[in-house]
Amino acid sequence: MDAPAKSGQPLPRLDARLKVTGGARYPSDVAVANPAYACLATSAVARGSIRAIRLDEARAVPGLLDILTYQNANEIKPINFFSKGGQAASSIMPLSAPKIWHDGQIVALVVAETFEAASEAAQKIAVDYDEEPPTATIGSPGATVNAVADVSEEHKDPGFGDADAAFAAAPVKIDAEYSTPTQHHNPMELFTTTCLWSDGKLVVHEPSQYVYGMKNGVAAQLGMDPGDVRVVSAYIGGAFGSKGSLTSRTAIVALAAKRLGRPVKLVSTRDQGFTIATYRAETRHNVKLGADRNGKLLAYSHEAFELTSRPDDYNVAGTTTTAVMYNYGAVATRVNVVHADRNTPGFMRSPPEVPYMYALESAMDELAYALQMDPVELRRINDTAKDPNPGNPRPYTSRSLMRCFDQAAAAFGWEKRSPAPRSMRDGDWLIGWGCATACYPTQIAPAAARVSLTPDGWARVQIAAHEIGTGAYTVIGQAAAERLGLELDRVKVELGDTALPPGPIAGGSNTTASATAAIVKACDAIREKLFRAAAGSNQGALAGKPIADLDLAGGRIVAGDVSEPLTAAFKYMGQAAIEEYVESVPHGLAADAMEKLYRGRVALAGGPKGEKLMFAFGAEFVEARVHARTGEIRVPRAVGAFAAGHIMNPRTAHSQLMGGMIWGISAALHEATEIDERSARYVNDNLADYLIPVNADIQTVDVIFVSETDREINPLGVKGLGELGNVGTNAAVANAVFHATGLRVRDLPIRLEKLLPSV
Amino acid sequence: MSSAALSVAKEAAAETTPPSSAAERGGAPLANVSLEINGRTYPLALDPRTTLLDALREHVGLTGTKKGCDHGQCGACTVLVDGRRVLSCLTLALMADGESVTTIEGLAGPDGALHPMQQAFIDKDAFQCGYCTPGQIMSAVACVEEGHANTDAEIREYMSGNLCRCAAYPNIVAAINQAKHELKRA
Numbered sequence: 012m013d014a015p016a017k018s019g020q021p022l023p024r025l026d027a028r029l030k031v032t033g034g035a036r037y038p039s040d041v042a043v044a045n046p047a048y049a050c051l052a053t054s055a056v057a058r059g060s061i062r063a064i065r066l067d068e069a070r071a072v073p074g075l076l077d078i079l080t081y082q083n084a085n086e087i088k089p090i091n092f093f094s095k096g097g098q099a100a101s102s103i104m105p106l107s108a109p110k111i112w113h114d115g116q117i118v119a120l121v122v123a124e125t126f127e128a129a130s131e132a133a134q135k136i137a138v139d140y141d142e143e144p145p146t147a148t149i150g151s152p153g154a155t156v157n158a159v160a161d162v163s164e165e166h167k168d169p170g171f172g173d174a175d176a177a178f179a180a181a182p183v184k185i186d187a188e189y190s191t192p193t194q195h196h197n198p199m200e201l202f203t204t205t206c207l208w209s210d211g212k213l214v215v216h217e218p219s220q221y222v223y224g225m226k227n228g229v230a231a232q233l234g235m236d237p238g239d240v241r242v243v244s245a246y247i248g249g250a251f252g253s254k255g256s257l258t259s260r261t262a263i264v265a266l267a268a269k270r271l272g273r274p275v276k277l278v279s280t281r282d283q284g285f286t287i288a289t290y291r292a293e294t295r296h297n298v299k300l301g302a303d304r305n306g307k308l309l310a311y312s313h314e315a316f317e318l319t320s321r322p323d324d325y326n327v328a329g330t331t332t333t334a335v336m337y338n339y340g341a342v343a344t345r346v347n348v349v350h351a352d353r354n355t356p357g358f359m360r361s362p363p364e365v366p367y368m369y370a371l372e373s374a375m376d377e378l379a380y381a382l383q384m385d386p387v388e389l390r391r392i393n394d395t396a397k398d399p400n401p402g403n404p405r406p407y408t409s410r411s412l413m414r415c416f417d418q419a420a421a422a423f424g425w426e427k428r429s430p431a432p433r434s435m436r437d438g439d440w441l442i443g444w445g446c447a448t449a450c451y452p453t454q455i456a457p458a459a460a461r462v463s464l465t466p467d468g469w470a471r472v473q474i475a476a477h478e479i480g481t482g483a484y485t486v487i488g489q490a491a492a493e494r495l496g497l498e499l500d501r502v503k504v505e506l507g508d509t510a511l512p513p514g515p516i517a518g519g520s521n522t523t524a525s526a527t528a529a530i531v532k533a534c535d536a537i538r539e540k541l542f543r544a545a546a547g548s549n550q551g552a553l554a555g556k557p558i559a560d561l562d563l564a565g566g567r568i569v570a571g572d573v574s575e576p577l578t579a580a581f582k583y584m585g586q587a588a589i590e591e592y593v594e595s596v597p598h599g600l601a602a603d604a605m606e607k608l609y610r611g612r613v614a615l616a617g618g619p620k621g622e623k624l625m626f627a628f629g630a631e632f633v634e635a636r637v638h639a640r641t642g643e644i645r646v647p648r649a650v651g652a653f654a655a656g657h658i659m660n661p662r663t664a665h666s667q668l669m670g671g672m673i674w675g676i677s678a679a680l681h682e683a684t685e686i687d688e689r690s691a692r693y694v695n696d697n698l699a700d701y702l703i704p705v706n707a708d709i710q711t712v713d714v715i716f717v718s719e720t721d722r723e724i725n726p727l728g729v730k731g732l733g734e735l736g737n738v739g740t741n742a743a744v745a746n747a748v749f750h751a752t753g754l755r756v757r758d759l760p761i762r763l764e765k766l767l768p769s770v
Numbered sequence: 771m772s773s774a775a776l777s778v779a780k781e782a783a784a785e786t787t788p789p790s791s792a793a794e795r796g797g798a799p800l801a802n803v804s805l806e807i808n809g810r811t812y813p814l815a816l817d818p819r820t821t822l823l824d825a826l827r828e829h830v831g832l833t834g835t836k837k838g839c840d841h842g843q844c845g846a847c848t849v850l851v852d853g854r855r856v857l858s859c860l861t862l863a864l865m866a867d868g869e870s871v872t873t874i875e876g877l878a879g880p881d882g883a884l885h886p887m888q889q890a891f892i893d894k895d896a897f898q899c900g901y902c903t904p905g906q907i908m909s910a911v912a913c914v915e916e917g918h919a920n921t922d923a924e925i926r927e928y929m930s931g932n933l934c935r936c937a938a939y940p941n942i943v944a945a946i947n948q949a950k951h952e953l954k955r956a
Contacts, residue, residue, distance in 0.1 A: 023892055023893070023895070024892075024895070026900070027891075027892040028884070028892070029900075030897055030900030030903050031874075031884065031888040031889075031891045031892055031897075031900075031903060031904075031907060032834070032874060032875065032877070032878055032884070032888065033832070033833070033834015033835070033873065033874035033875045033904050034834070035900050036833065037833075037836075037901060039833075039837075040827075040833035042831060042833075048828075125817050125820075126820075126824055126828065127817040127819040127820060127824075128817070196935075197935060198899070198901070198935055199836070199838045199844060199846055199899070199901040199902045199933065199934070199935050200836070200838070200899070200901045201837060201838065201839075246899075246900065247899060248836070248899050248900070248901025248902075249898075249899040249901055249935045249936060250899075251935070278837060280840065281838075281839045281840065281841065281843075478899075479899060480897075480898030480899030480900065480936050481898070482898070662895050663895070663898075665895070666895050666898055666936070666938060666941065667898070669937070669938075669940065669941075670898060670936045670937040670938065673937035673939065674937060677937075697839065697841060697843060698838075698839050698841070698843035698844050698933060699841070699843045703933060703935065704937065704939070705930035705931075705933060705939075706925075706926040706927075706929040706930045706932070706934075706939045706942065706943065707923075707926040707927050707929075707930040708930075709926075709937070709939045709940065710926075710940075711940070712940055
């Protein structure tokens with residue numbers, strides 16, 4: 012056999028062949044016998060109530076089978092919003108009442124023999140509304156504001172010292188407003204659900220970042236024992252947070268399938284995805300930074316406003332991250348939620364860090380100019396190894412921020428930068444260079460896993476973790492292969508199915524840390540059994556050897572120069588296979604965390620929450636080119652250097668970080684969901700009008716791994732990086748555009764119309 | 771590369787497939803269509819509004835071709851029709867009657883040997899979630915065939931109809947650069 016796989020090797024993805032041949036079965040690809048097809052009808056107003064639903068024309072469509080509305084299908088039991096002890100992405104339950112909470116709310120589910128007939132019928136549903144004037148966004152008439160600290164049991168606004176006085180006394184200061192727009196994840200895969208019933212048991216095929224959450228949530232909505240619900244989601248066609256919590260469509264598709272006695276398949280439309288799932292809410296920030304003339308930060312104040320729906324207090328409260336970022340002298344923060352007539356927002360890639368670090372890192376750049384100081388040096392002066400709050404000086408387990416800056420700056424050629432705005436030019440193109448800090452909390456969740464090994468050197472790993480494009484199959488397989496001394500292709504990995512032991516939510520960049528902790532534990536139990544059998548037998552080459560001297564490699568148990576095949580140990584044991592089920596509950600979580608995982612509740616430890624601060628860091632440098640006559644903006648190159656502990660697979664990690672940086676360029680320059688202020692409806696709810704980068708928008712994106720060893724965070728020393736890459740990019744682009752043009756755009760995205768004053 | 775070289779081993783005799791069961795279900799009046807997909811003939815009876823994409827996925831059972839928008843905005847549904855890349859969501863199945871359709875399932879050889887473009891996508895890690903990948907690969911094969919893969923800039927331009935939300939774009943360019951040399955040699 013070849014050398015066993017090691018973590019840290021850039022191995023090709025275990026699922027690569029399936030993904031390039033069309034063989035990977037995403038949930039809507041799973042074949043079901045004799046399906047009926049569902050389509051949604053959604054509300055055309057954002058606030059009010061349904062006065063009448065006229066179904067005659069829809070019912071006349073040939074092939075029509077059923078139409079569910081609140082009038083005939085009001086039987087979904089309410090479950091709680093995910094932050095209030097439930098699994099729901101919104102506390103607005105489907106088809107439960109005539110009340111309209113937001114634009115695009117599901118008002119009917121149509122089922123027909125074909126997709127074509129269901130589409131036609133859905134469009135022929137006529138709804139009369141009693142419409143009320145809706146509130147669209149932050150600052151709109153009718154918006155209500157609450158401090159998050161008043162409505163959340165978990166959140167306390169970070170702060171220490173007298174930030175107001177320190178700011179007032181500071182000789183150099185920045186006081187600026189920043190804003191970020193509504194953004195939608197727009198994974199390439201649509202929001203689909205297929206439901207089948209058999210003997211009172213339900214199977215749901217739906218792309219999910221948390222199958223156990225879906226299983227338990229749907230069971231509660233349908234009044235079922237969770238043991239009678241299975242959720243399968245082996246491949247997920249992009250998620251980015253949008254498939255993390257249970258949305259309103261799942262239970263009504265299940266209900267339709269039950270009523271019909273036949274599988275029902277829903278593939279919602281792209282525009283419906285804007286309102287039946289979640290999104291990144293728009294935010295507003297006021298940031299104040301005060302410094303002495305040497306750049307030492309004396310004061311940091313940050314007040315933020317985040318949009319949410321009427322019934323839910325969804326918020327991201329990123330000040331818990333920004334307040335520990337630098338060695339401030341005093342901090343004052345306050346986060347508010349603003350309720351409007353909108354669907355409930357939700358997680359989107361680096362939910363707190365993207366808007367809050369954009370605001371902070373933009374302000375840091377402004378401060379650097381005010382100080383006439385290199386922005387890298389400003390970060391160095393204020394770097395810290397601990398929480399700056401003297402009342403709670405928790406150390407970082409590791410923090411390689413300045414090594415990231417130094418390596419990225421060297422690769423970028425930062426020393427050739429001419430500091431003054433508008434001082435670098437290539438013909439008609441104004442050139443700007445900017446940089447910013449990236450960071451992401453290192454988190455870990457409980458996880459259970461089952462690993463089996465047979466004497467012929469094949470292993471099977473089972474854990475209901477999720478492959479959303481991150482390479483989960485591969486890195487989980489690598490962790491097992493390494494511990495069991497096997498080649499990667501001798502490890503069969505099964506994910507995304509509630510028939511498997513529960514894995515963590517694919518959120519908070521915790522999957523690798525959490526899943527591998529369980530898998531290593533299971534593999535170690537297997538090793539222990541094999542070693543005891545080999546060393547404890549009275550025959551064979553390893554008899555009597557100290558167990559500590561034994562290892563597994565290439566399908567053999569080895570001790571230095573001597574070895575025995577796995578088959579020998581199995582023979583001593585009189586077993587044909589070893590199977591280990593293990594549970595892993597990380598330090599810092601309550602004893603019932605595993606039981607909660609089985610019930611579909613999320614618990615994460617680490618990040619800024621514990622006795623020590625756990626974060627991954629990065630530094631991102633961007634070149635922006637702004638055309639001096641037209642304002643056209645291009646970002647031809649970006650360099651990011653990242654320190655994220657042990658890198659399990661540099662190939663998949665590189666793709667995640669590169670993809671994250673491009674995501675960030677997209678957020679900075681392209682993406683915004685436009686909201687009609689009068690109707691509170693989304694305007695550009697399709698992929699032609701909601702702009703994301705195409706291949707021609709992206710040129711060179713360099714990713715540098717900064718070596719880092721952190722033994723405190725988790726067994727393999729890994730820091731999640733799926734959400735690290737896009738954290739610094741918004742500010743780096745904005746800072747580069749300022750350097751190019753001398754114009755500070757404080758409202759994302761930066762589109763050319765905002766640069767017209769500079770051309 | 772010729773379109774003949776693109777097509778997979780054709781089965782000598784076209785198999786007959788049962789007509790779509792929609793006829794039995796009392797839906798809309800059905801139209802007969804014969805699709806040649808990956809070298810095999812599929813006689814189908816379809817609602818005339820059925821797109822080529824839905825015919826592939828829901829009636830033939832070839833789910834490698836993906837629905838990302840159903841509006842011709844994302845490229846996930848790209849297939850080859852008589853060697854040209856088309857958006858199967860904007861093509862009615864009836865429009866492809868009698869034409870030769872190649873999907874991602876038809877790209878590898880009969881022995882399972884990957885097409886050089888498929889191998890290049892693996893080698894360059896030109897995908898993450900994999901959902902846009904079948905469309906990217908079909909588009910990439912055509913991009914090379916069209917002679918639009920001469921420079922990085924040209925590849926980027928001619929691959930810009932295929933969105934990748936995971937943003938594997940630089941790796942997709944690298945994969946096409948790798949595969950185009952092998953395809954020229956072939």
